[in-house]
Amino acid sequence: MTHDFVQNFPLFCIILTLFSGPCCMILRGRWARYVNLGVISAVGVMSLFVLLDVCARGGSYVYMMGHFPAPWGNEIRVGPLEAFMALFFCIIMLLSMIGGAPQRLRKIEASKENLYYVMVNLLLSSLLALIYTNDLFTAYVFVEINTISACGMIMICQNGHTLEAATRYMIMSLLGSGLLLLGICFLYGLTGHLLMSNIKEAVAQLVAAGTYHAPLMVAVGLMCVGLAIKSALFPFHSWLPDAYGYSTVSSAAILSSLVSKGYIFLLIKIFYRVIGFDIICNSKIINIFFVFGIAGMMFGSISAARETNIRRMIAFSSVAQIGYIYMGFGLGTGMGVLASIYHILSHAATKSLLFVSAAGLSESSADSRELADLTGAGYRNASAGMAFTVGALSMVGFPLFSGFISKILFAQAAVNQSGKMLPTLIALALSTILNVIYFMRAVIVIYTPLRSIPAERREGYRRIRMSTYPQITVVFGCFVLLNLVLGLMSQPIVELCARGLGMFG
């Protein structure tokens, strides 16, 4: 395919997902499901072409929307990192949607099933727009679309827990987006631009002239805090355990591995493409990220260790992983941000695997989510048990799997930083120990023989063979493969991310 045609693909992806959302509204549940899977696959294939094209040409390009030149028109910017993220998000979303399908079909009312796919399509559209956009206000609008569709995904199976969680999620998100919007308005008032590249030039001039330092820092601070609230950095995580713990499994997998990562990716773009990474590093903002990141790592792991509900335990572990990512930003080096980007990938691949396999384990144990009731679930549902074990090992940071590489990258990034080396390494070690405590406890429970619990509690337990849901077994295989690829062949991926990050600047 010619380069000129492939250049249009990022826009096609956004438009296709945006318009297929409303189309799902008039379709019946089953057809809407096919449309949804088809759209995600199509976007994945297009992103792959974009990635190959960008890598072959060895550069990034800016796509003008509507042929209006720079200061007036809206723009899309495509580089290797953006294209790779889009491809990766599509893979995770596709696997989560297929893996969660049986439970989703049981839990969601048949008449409302198509509405779920409306939300998923809009969510993918907003994620792609957040990845590709070169315009801050467009980013804000898609942040709101992302929030609304995520809220819809939480409350699709309506019970008290999900409604309350959705309300709390909305309130926290609205606080975050209010701060983000105010930050963008401040920056617009200071620079007079909304396109990222133009703002960066204007900010460089402001810094060189030494004027308006305080308003600039206020604007940066507002945007950073806003996005940190939205991506559930400790202590803004109160909505997270309920939202991930009680929503349907596809929602939990997609929310934890993609939605919060979309905001973090936007934050990285703001660091590099809007303000300039040197200015961010010279401000004190990264130290705040560092402290709260480490606090989140500790608090999330301790809460997870005290939790007896397996879904809530995995959700609290997400709080800890978000802490890792912000700690990487807090190091204030390119290496740190690179480690954070790799952790985004490895966490997305692992956490969705854990949520989907935990749902499989619950299903074989009378739909209970309590750890005590899951005794022996690894024997009743062999594929889910193995998948959960792989996910747990990866989260702990066992060599071979993706979590190990991201922890190594964090440690390497910290070694060059004299002041922050010791706290980072201690936090990594402590959080690894805590991870071992709660994940290995869960693995031990699911492989404890059933003899140890009384017969009357085994009611509703059933055996789920690999052939019962062949598609889920395939999904587990893909997830495990993805984890192994990220864990064993990390070098080319790290290089790709580093090259893409270099082109951000």
Next chain:
Amino acid sequence: MSVGNLSANYQEAIAMIMFAIGFSNLLLQKNLIKKIIGFNIMDSSVYLFLALKGYIAGHHAAIVTDGVQSVDAYINPIPSGLVLTGIVVSVSVTALMLSLTIRLYSRYHTLDLDRITTEVKKGGF
């Protein structure tokens, strides 16, 4: 930072005070309807701020009238466009929040979010 600056830009200062009022209401109120009102105050204050940034004293709205095409006759139209976009966003978010509130009220017969949380924890589906 002098008092003179503050009084010259009193409109922006009012916008910021409104933002603080709206933000703290959204964060601290227990009543869901009051939270939604707080959210609307917060967003309106941002729109006021944006509109002020685009306003140039003595200039007209950016609609070409009587064939005058000089830039000096009109205000900056971009912030006005941003305000319109923002209003669309906040209207849809308000609608979603109100629908959530209705659902919660019909289930628990209260608007107090803390009491709803207690009810949910008790297992009242």
